[in-house]
Amino acid sequence: MSPLSVRVPRSVRRTVRIALGAAVAVVTAATATACSTSSPKTANAGDAASTGGGSGKTVQVVAGENFWGSIASQLGGSHVKVTSVITNPDTDPHDYEPTAADARTVAGAQYAIVNGIGYDAWADKLLASNPGSGRTELKVGDLVGITPGGNPHRWYSPADVHKVIEKISADYKKIDPADAAYFDQQKTTFETKSLAGYNNLIADIKAKYAGTPIGASESIVTPLSDGLGLKMLTPETFLDAMSEGTDPTAKDKAAIDDQIKNKQIKVYVYNSQNSTPDVQTQVKAAxxxxxxxxxxxxxxxxxxxxxxxxxxxxxxGIEQALAKATGK
Structure with missing residues (x-):
């Protein structure tokens, strides 16, 4: 399947969680190599400079999801080896079933990065079932102060992304103090060069389109909308229902239909990896x-x-849509 293929609706797959506790127990006890649709892979080191040198130490890092793994890899450069558990775009992190290989990776990691906020509960269970001696753990939700029940999609919040960058860099220096200067260099390069386009686009969109009303398919868009200064008109109850895989109410769907029909929203943003029939209908209507x-x-x-x-x-893509909609 392509990265933009439609997944099976989450409501169909929520039953996976019923057996998750048993799955983790099996994973922990397993010794044979297991395979999955998203077997762990080392994250790309990306654009940040990696000049080497220092102690020669390599910190073993595991990330629950590859978006955090990519950042962790670039900040660590040649002094880290990052393995991300979720790497396949067709895998839903909410309902992932860990493998024996995942358990071994977690058990051997010196540093673990998970999203938290109920997004990757399987990762919390893996960490608890595979305690590592002296392992440092970063739960993004705890770092940014979002508790379970809040919006878990923190990688779409520019402010939270920068908080994670600060924390990962600080943790690397604590784990491997001999290479502190190297990690500082990696962080500076990543923030000033690698993220330059990202930072500039966010600033430009906010400056030009702040307050523009938009609609969205689910709550994954909300942190980004907030970071860009856009005005989310889609009912929060609909956004949350779609993210959690539950059925939206007829009232919410009617409200969205009215917003689209009367062009109350200027742009519609949807998660193409979770495109349910309701979302497909809204995309077509828009x-x-x-x-x-x-x-x-x-x-x-x-x-x-x-x-x-x-x-x-x-x-x-969002900037182009806003420009087309507003003529700015």
């Missing part, structure tokens, strides 16, 4: 009404892209 449509995805697409390549492409 296009028929002449409302520009932009897409985002839940994980790196294509899978080998860096965080900034992925996000910059999406931001360019």
């Amino acid at each position: 296009k028929d009404a002449g409302i520009p449509v932009a897409t985002v995805t839940e994980t790196l697409a294509p899978a080998g892209a860096t965080f900034q390549q992925w996000q910059t492409t999406e931001l360019q």
Whole structure:
């Protein structure tokens, strides 16, 4: 399937979680190599400079999702080896079933990065079932102060992304103090060069289109909308329902239909990796009404892209849609 293929609706797959506790127990006890649709892979080091030198130490890092893994890899350069568990764009991180290989990776990691906020509960169970001696753990939700029940899609919040960058760099220096200067260099390069296009697009969109009303298919778009200064008109109850795989109410669907029909929204943004029949209907209605449509995805697409390549492409699409809609 292509990165933009439609997944099976989450509501169909929520039953996976019923057996998740048992799956983790099996994973922990397993010794044979297991395979999955998203077997762990080392994240691309990306654009940040990697000059080597220092202690020669390599920190073993595991990331629950490849968007955090990409950032971690670029910040660590040649002094880290990052393995991301979720790497396949067709895999839903909400409902992932860990493998024996995942358990071994977690058990051997010196540093673990998970999203938290209920997004990757399987990762919390893997960490608890595979305690590592002296392992440092970063839960993004805890870092940014979002508790379970809040919006878990923090990689779409520019402010939270920068908080994660600061924390990962600080943790690397604590784990490997001999290479602190190297990690500082990596962070500076990443923030000033690798993320330059990402940062500039965010600033430009906010300056030019702040306050523009938009609609969206689910809550994954909300942190980005907030970061760009856009006005989300889609009912929050609809956004949350689509993200959680539950059925939206007829009232919410009618409200969205009215927003599209009367062009109350200027742009419609949808997650093409979670395109349910309701979302497909809204996308078609928006296009028929002449409302520009932009897409985002839940994980790196294509899978080998860096965080900034992925996000910059999406931001360019949103910027183009806003320009078309507003004439600015």
